[in-house]
Amino acid sequence: MKYSEKVMDHFLHPRNVGEIEDATARGTVGNPTCGDIMRIDLKIIDGIIEDAKFMTFGCGSAVATSSMATEMIIGKSVGEALELTNKAVAEALDGLPAVKMHCSVLAEQAVKKALLQYYQDNDLLTDEIREKFGNLDDDAHDHGIDEDDLPGLGNK
Amino acid sequence: MKYSEKVMDHFLHPRNVGEIEDATARGTVGNPTCGDIMRIDLKIIDGIIEDAKFMTFGCGSAVATSSMATEMIIGKSVGEALELTNKAVAEALDGLPAVKMHCSVLAEQAVKKALLQYYQDNDLLTDEIREKFGNLDDDAHDHGIDEDDLPGLGNK
Amino acid sequence: MEKKRIYFDHAATTAVRPEVISAMLPIFEDVYGNPSSFYNEGYAANRYIEQSRQTVAELLNVSPKEIFFTSCGTESDNWAIKGTAFSKQKKGKHLITSTIEHHAVLHSMQALEKLGYEVTYLEVDGYGLVDPRQVEEAIRPDTILVSIMMANNEIGTIQPVAEIAEICRAKGVLFHTDAVQALGAIPVSPHDLGADLMAFSGHKFYAPKGVGIMYIKRGVRIANFMDGGAQENRRRAGTENTPYIVGITKALELALAAMPEESKRLIALRDDLIRQLQSTIPYTKLNGHPVKRLPNNINLAFEFIEGESILLLLNELGYQASSGSACTSGSLDPSHVLLAIGLTHEIAHGSLRLSLGKENTKEDTDKLANDLPGIIERLRLMSPLYADFKRGKIKNIIPEEGTDILKGALTYEV
Amino acid sequence: MEKKRIYFDHAATTAVRPEVISAMLPIFEDVYGNPSSFYNEGYAANRYIEQSRQTVAELLNVSPKEIFFTSCGTESDNWAIKGTAFSKQKKGKHLITSTIEHHAVLHSMQALEKLGYEVTYLEVDGYGLVDPRQVEEAIRPDTILVSIMMANNEIGTIQPVAEIAEICRAKGVLFHTDAVQALGAIPVSPHDLGADLMAFSGHKFYAPKGVGIMYIKRGVRIANFMDGGAQENRRRAGTENTPYIVGITKALELALAAMPEESKRLIALRDDLIRQLQSTIPYTKLNGHPVKRLPNNINLAFEFIEGESILLLLNELGYQASSGSACTSGSLDPSHVLLAIGLTHEIAHGSLRLSLGKENTKEDTDKLANDLPGIIERLRLMSPLYADFKRGKIKNIIPEEGTDILKGALTYEV
Numbered sequence A, B: 001m002k003y004s005e006k007v008m009d010h011f012l013h014p015r016n017v018g019e020i021e022d023a024t025a026r027g028t029v030g031n032p033t034c035g036d037i038m039r040i041d042l043k044i045i046d047g048i049i050e051d052a053k054f055m056t057f058g059c060g061s062a063v064a065t066s067s068m069a070t071e072m073i074i075g076k077s078v079g080e081a082l083e084l085t086n087k088a089v090a091e092a093l094d095g096l097p098a099v100k101m102h103c104s105v106l107a108e109q110a111v112k113k114a115l116l117q118y119y120q121d122n123d124l125l126t127d128e129i130r131e132k133f134g135n136l137d138d139d140a141h142d143h144g145i146d147e148d149d150l151p152g153l154g155n156k
Numbered sequence C, D: 001m002e003k004k005r006i007y008f009d010h011a012a013t014t015a016v017r018p019e020v021i022s023a024m025l026p027i028f029e030d031v032y033g034n035p036s037s038f039y040n041e042g043y044a045a046n047r048y049i050e051q052s053r054q055t056v057a058e059l060l061n062v063s064p065k066e067i068f069f070t071s072c073g074t075e076s077d078n079w080a081i082k083g084t085a086f087s088k089q090k091k092g093k094h095l096i097t098s099t100i101e102h103h104a105v106l107h108s109m110q111a112l113e114k115l116g117y118e119v120t121y122l123e124v125d126g127y128g129l130v131d132p133r134q135v136e137e138a139i140r141p142d143t144i145l146v147s148i149m150m151a152n153n154e155i156g157t158i159q160p161v162a163e164i165a166e167i168c169r170a171k172g173v174l175f176h177t178d179a180v181q182a183l184g185a186i187p188v189s190p191h192d193l194g195a196d197l198m199a200f201s202g203h204k205f206y207a208p209k210g211v212g213i214m215y216i217k218r219g220v221r222i223a224n225f226m227d228g229g230a231q232e233n234r235r236r237a238g239t240e241n242t243p244y245i246v247g248i249t250k251a252l253e254l255a256l257a258a259m260p261e262e263s264k265r266l267i268a269l270r271d272d273l274i275r276q277l278q279s280t281i282p283y284t285k286l287n288g289h290p291v292k293r294l295p296n297n298i299n300l301a302f303e304f305i306e307g308e309s310i311l312l313l314l315n316e317l318g319y320q321a322s323s324g325s326a327c328t329s330g331s332l333d334p335s336h337v338l339l340a341i342g343l344t345h346e347i348a349h350g351s352l353r354l355s356l357g358k359e360n361t362k363e364d365t366d367k368l369a370n371d372l373p374g375i376i377e378r379l380r381l382m383s384p385l386y387a388d389f390k391r392g393k394i395k396n397i398i399p400e401e402g403t404d405i406l407k408g409a410l411t412y413e414v
């Protein structure tokens, strides 16, 4: 399995690694059992994401998607960030292998989870906005791919 | 499958091919259904095999064993010829592949069948001698080999 | 004894093309990584495999997802048959095939019979043709698979597989065709054909022995045959044989590019040689169909003599060929295919298969046309059957002028 | 980026030795005849195959009649298991294996379960060892096969197979052992071992991928797996892959000749590298047995990080290795072997296998010992688990000073 150059670039030189000491909001998703956990810290000032940092336990694309996701939301308004989709993250990375699409889902969800905290803390959650968060607590690991499309690794 | 040089020599240059016009005795064994028929003609004078000729429909070793068998009995007395064994024929040819041993059995039986005619025609069949002919009419095609030892030809 | 050797056994196997060896060599030397891995060497191997799959798919006009690399034609046949049997047993345990299939099919069927499956073996006509109507009649509610080969390896007869596939589709039964002899020789288009499963083998078209291809139509789900690792999209386990996969692909590319011209050339050579031999050698029968026939296949029965002897004498003169006489295999029965088209044992024993290939020329076939009559004559003069025939003690089965079909032939009484 | 690349993935596959390529090349070029035929070219092919069989038999100290060439280790395992199952079903339908077998064994067993067979999967201890007494207890009157691997491919643990074979013999049950990782690495003697069936694969000892060997003890009769032609003494069909048969034989000769010295050398390298890494990288566990271990196998779990990331960073520095993290395979589960020895999912995900081979030197392992701590540190500094651990929010599972066994380890609560 081979990653795009963009993925490798973001894996080897991840942008915005770390934690934000005085983060406005934090979103942690994933599960160590599944082999990936992503945590995204946001520094939000006046509804604008001034800074974002991530920490990731996971594979190459987990790191790359979290790195890309932080890049994509820094400087955006929370409303704009809420529109971030996993597809957009994957596309920004010039695509991901089918079996790795779930990583982009995780990245989207980590961002959303942090945003959810911000919306809740600031009492901004309208019904309309609540919908945009979808069901964050559902299995973030529904790989959502056609079994038929799975190349696989043999354990040898 | 490969034959010994002796087998190939007797196949390519068979000794004593043909029929004897005024044969004293003739033995035909085998079955076209099985893919081999051997016929051996003997010219016997005063109990001595003055001449022997064969005709064979069959594989390389069928030809070689009949050729060798005629060679081995020419000049011998009928009593001596009666002692001819398939093993002796095979050994004289430096061996046969396991799946081809039945050809040597056929050669022995063709000789015996001709001799049987001679003994019968000349009223020489004692009980002791009758035994030497064994059961000539039994399936001359009992290959008598361990299935385990059969290399085989795929039809491709 | 350094004569030029002439190879007429292409239906058995072919020599690996130099271009194929050249394509494989660098892979042996450099692309040794595990294709399923996380390092450059593994990616490289994987890329070679997926590019090969893509190329094969394009050549066969199918999707790469329908192409699986196997270890040989035999494996592909086993997979198609046993994989279907094991996955569809809830629907039923009845399979249909013909009496002239390759042993890879027939013995797979027999293995299933031992496990409680039931198999109908359809008979063929004198040319070796399966009648599609008989397929239709044989299909039952519990039938799970029909397996009829595309072209026969011994007599070259090409079956009406598209018609049979159509019937199977209408009845909702999976259709497998052993196309090992067809690929590279005649046009093969899985989608046009409408087959669900197809078996191919590399060494019939100048790839190495030990690599095959399996076509499985998208959506068709059969049990795996080679269980283990997740290779080949989880459907065929075993570490990938990258060099051979590259090799079979290269060989297929070259074979299909050459086919339009080459098949015309071979058909001309074939028909010319058949005509020459039938006109110079009396009591000779052409086995198989005169027209619905692989371009490279000649199969002749010469009355009164036995096949192995012909092969040995041919070998002495530098020819390589094969025969349907199988006395050597420990069984007394000659080829099941020759018996199935109605030959008696003794005639079947006297058969010779000449299968032509890319390096054969008119010079080769003319040389054989010149040499073979003497070989046949020599063996006939040694044959007690021929002596009895000459003496009028038995009747011939094949007419003196030759024939391409025999019906109700009698067996000699000796 | 033209660094020297260092290959540490020999347990996955090895590069074909130049001597093996040289032995195979002339066969590709010249020995193309059908080994089952009646002409010189075919005899030649057949002679190569039978000489290879003879050589392999001598090297393993068995009879040539006990040696069969197959298309890979996976095929040999499938044959042993399914062949036994299908031929012994009158006796029973119960098989015994362990939870740490290769998928070639496990998935064959699962395929049988779908067909109504019953399989007992024996658990292993923290080192990956099967307890022979548990084998004995698991055998029932309807047990037809016990299959326990000789050495594990992931953690290198060497099983007490002779003892297990002895128990099986006493109970009249066939014993198969997957010796794919063992052959060429540790002494393998089928007769001393008392196994009935053994599977081997060429590409683990510098032969090509796509050729294997099956040992079947004289007198042991199991159903064929690859049904078809009469090749391999009628027990394994498919046109013989002469070049690879010659290749695997040459490779085995060379591997066994080198083994006494080479295994000492590798054990020294292995233990030195393990010691170095465990002393420089905290929270590191050695997976597998410290002593009952393949000479070339190192398997380490690094807490708080994930395996694929380690591989990718290693690849950047020119190393090739593998991991027990299988998130990539579409399943969320890490290696079944690592879970079977009691690792939690998160620890198993952080494992790295380094498998050494003939071209590795002390320089290579020292270079890695120098590079790896930085890689692990870099990933830990990116890991939210490590951050939480540092902050005291979660406890470590592996002790700081490292360990080779873990029992009842807890899973983090995040």
Ligand SMILES: Cc1ncc(COP(=O)(O)O)c(C=O)c1O
Binding pocket: A155, A156, C237, C238, C239, D011, D012, D071, D072, D073, D074, D075, D077, D102, D104, D149, D151, D152, D153, D178, D180, D181, D201, D202, D203, D210, D211, D212
């Ligand atoms: C223990 C074990 N068994 C079986 C196999 C399968 O061998 P192959 O890849 O030749 O099919 C392997 C290697 O992949 C292995 O390590």
Ligand SMILES: Cc1ncc(COP(=O)(O)O)c(C=O)c1O
Binding pocket: B155, B156, C011, C012, C072, C073, C074, C075, C077, C102, C104, C149, C151, C152, C153, C178, C180, C181, C201, C202, C203, C210, C211, C212, D237, D238, D239
């Ligand atoms: C029609 C047919 N099917 C199957 C096979 C088996 O192919 P392989 O030898 O590659 O296993 C052959 C050739 O041997 C064949 O001619």
